[in-house]
Amino acid sequence: xxxxxxxxxxxxAYCGWQRQKNGVSVQEIVxxxxxxxxxxxxxxxxxxxxxxxxxxxxxxxxxxAECSIPPERIYLALNTRxxxxxxxxxxxxxxxxxxxxxxxxxxxxxxxxxxSDVILPLKDRYSLKLDVRPDFSLMxxxxxxxxxxxxxxxxxxxxxxxxxxxxxxxxxxxxERQGGFTVKVTGNGFLYNMVRVMAGTIxxxxxxxxxPEDISSALESGKRSRYFKTLPAKGLTLLKVEYN
Amino acid sequence: xxxxxxxxxxxxAYCGWQRQKNGVSVQEIVxxxxxxxxxxxxxxxxxxxxxxxxxxxxxxxxxxAECSIPPERIYLALNTRxxxxxxxxxxxxxxxxxxxxxxxxxxxxxxxxxxSDVILPLKDRYSLKLDVRPDFSLMxxxxxxxxxxxxxxxxxxxxxxxxxxxxxxxxxxxxERQGGFTVKVTGNGFLYNMVRVMAGTIxxxxxxxxxPEDISSALESGKRSRYFKTLPAKGLTLLKVEYN
Numbered sequence: 001x002x003x004x005x006x007x008x009x010x011x012x013a014y015c016g017w018q019r020q021k022n023g024v025s026v027q028e029i030v031x032x033x034x035x036x037x038x039x040x041x042x043x044x045x046x047x048x049x050x051x052x053x054x055x056x057x058x059x060x061x062x063x064x065a066e067c068s069i070p071p072e073r074i075y076l077a078l079n080t081r082x083x084x085x086x087x088x089x090x091x092x093x094x095x096x097x098x099x100x101x102x103x104x105x106x107x108x109x110x111x112x113x114x115x116s117d118v119i120l121p122l123k124d125r126y127s128l129k130l131d132v133r134p135d136f137s138l139m140x141x142x143x144x145x146x147x148x149x150x151x152x153x154x155x156x157x158x159x160x161x162x163x164x165x166x167x168x169x170x171x172x173x174x175x176e177r178q179g180g181f182t183v184k185v186t187g188n189g190f191l192y193n194m195v196r197v198m199a200g201t202i203x204x205x206x207x208x209x210x211x212p213e214d215i216s217s218a219l220e221s222g223k224r225s226r227y228f229k230t231l232p233a234k235g236l237t238l239l240k241v242e243y244n
Numbered sequence: 245x246x247x248x249x250x251x252x253x254x255x256x257a258y259c260g261w262q263r264q265k266n267g268v269s270v271q272e273i274v275x276x277x278x279x280x281x282x283x284x285x286x287x288x289x290x291x292x293x294x295x296x297x298x299x300x301x302x303x304x305x306x307x308x309a310e311c312s313i314p315p316e317r318i319y320l321a322l323n324t325r326x327x328x329x330x331x332x333x334x335x336x337x338x339x340x341x342x343x344x345x346x347x348x349x350x351x352x353x354x355x356x357x358x359x360s361d362v363i364l365p366l367k368d369r370y371s372l373k374l375d376v377r378p379d380f381s382l383m384x385x386x387x388x389x390x391x392x393x394x395x396x397x398x399x400x401x402x403x404x405x406x407x408x409x410x411x412x413x414x415x416x417x418x419x420e421r422q423g424g425f426t427v428k429v430t431g432n433g434f435l436y437n438m439v440r441v442m443a444g445t446i447x448x449x450x451x452x453x454x455x456p457e458d459i460s461s462a463l464e465s466g467k468r469s470r471y472f473k474t475l476p477a478k479g480l481t482l483l484k485v486e487y488n
Contacts, residue, residue, distance in 0.1 A: 008362075008364055084363055087365060089364075118331050120252055120331065120333075121252055121253055121254040121331060122252060122299055122301060125254075
């Protein structure tokens with residue numbers, strides 16, 4: 001039987017979702033719990049990698065197993081085996097054709113910022129400190145350029161082996177709030193580091209270091225500018241994965 | 245010269261503000277930084293204890309030292325010596341008569357709750373999980389009873405050696421938000437564990453376990469009911485300390 005899980009985690013202590021030789025991954029932590037609960041080893045396939053240190057409010061994954069526990073109660077059994085920084089929010093029976101990665105239609109990530117000249121311990125675990133407030137209209141103009149289908153070759157981290165770098169970004173919202181803001185990106189998929197580079201680029205635009213035209217050019221040429229910084233992992237959270 | 249500091253910390257790793265024989269306190273961490281920056285040992289006096297695991301957005305403290313660094317820049321020097329979970333937000337010269345504890349007029353604490361049947365790692369560090377949503381009008385009715393000058397003997401933890409248990413609570417606000425709420429309490433001072441017992445009592449009222457009259461009776465008699473639970477430390481944050 002195929003089981004779909006929705007998983008939330010604080011990524012601080014992990015090398016990311018995917019199994020790695022160095023470091024503990026969220027995937028192996030969940031697989032270990034599945035083995036204990038269902039009595040047999042199973043690969044738990046996520047909707048995609050999240051990088052080392054990136055958080056998830058709702059990562060989606062699936063695995064195949066015969067389990068004596070009813071599907072919709074498996075998450076409770078898993079949670080008794082999981083550490084406090086990795087928990088399963090829900091579990092359900094999925095169609096055999098469901099695949100957490102290949103069936104995913106949309107993903108939404110949020111990158112969070114706060115304004116302060118001092119590291120604020122109560123915010124710093126899930127948010128990036130900015131000494132200077134950027135210009136919001138400049139950021140929004142830059143964000144708009146990313147929307148649509150583009151070749152994002154200039155906006156992914158080095159070390160990515162993906163050949164097709166065309167992705168569709170459905171929306172990039174800049175949500176302002178007291179003392180900070182969030183860049184929320186929804187797309188049909190994201191390249192390695194892509195959201196962190198996009199957020200870094202939008203921030204650079206907010207400081208007037210680059211223009212919307214620079215972003216357009218990079219989307220066309222595939223050439224990365226030195227202003228397209230990859231922001232640290234901790235500000236990034238996978239908010240949701242949507243399926244048909 | 246007397247220096248006033250505003251300090252923020254994530255209390256998770258500490259045994260509270262005050263020096264203890266067992267465990268590392270925020271006070272000793274700050275005193276060590278002051279010694280390194282100013283070149284002499286000084287006692288850093290806080291506005292009051294915060295319990296083990298309690299957080300602070302703005303604890304206030306003072307110390308006396310002759311320091312070559314201008315008072316308003318001392319916080320920057322301290323921060324280079326402090327760990328990422330304890331930071332000083334500001335520093336300034338204070339009058340010799342200023343005392344972080346005895347000059348304090350008002351303190352505000354917030355106790356935070358979230359609703360979920362599963363521990364949510366991205367919320368659980370600073371908030372308490374509730375499986376069942378309490379009734380907000382019942383909680384507000386209970387909260388109102390605490391306002392004013394009362395003998396809070398029934399609402400402090402055992403182990404307190406304070407003789408005068410009369411305190412004035414200026415306001416108790418229940419701030420609702422998506423997926424949770426915050427109990428915000430302002431008073432002229434608080435007994436040991438008092439805010440955590442008050443928050444636990446308000447919660448019990450929200451579940452219909454006790455009535456506003458039960459709270460009134462306890463304020464009059466000084467007798468603690470078994471429904472006046474002390475909630476865990478992690479949901480509590482010292483928000484601000486006010487002076488004249």
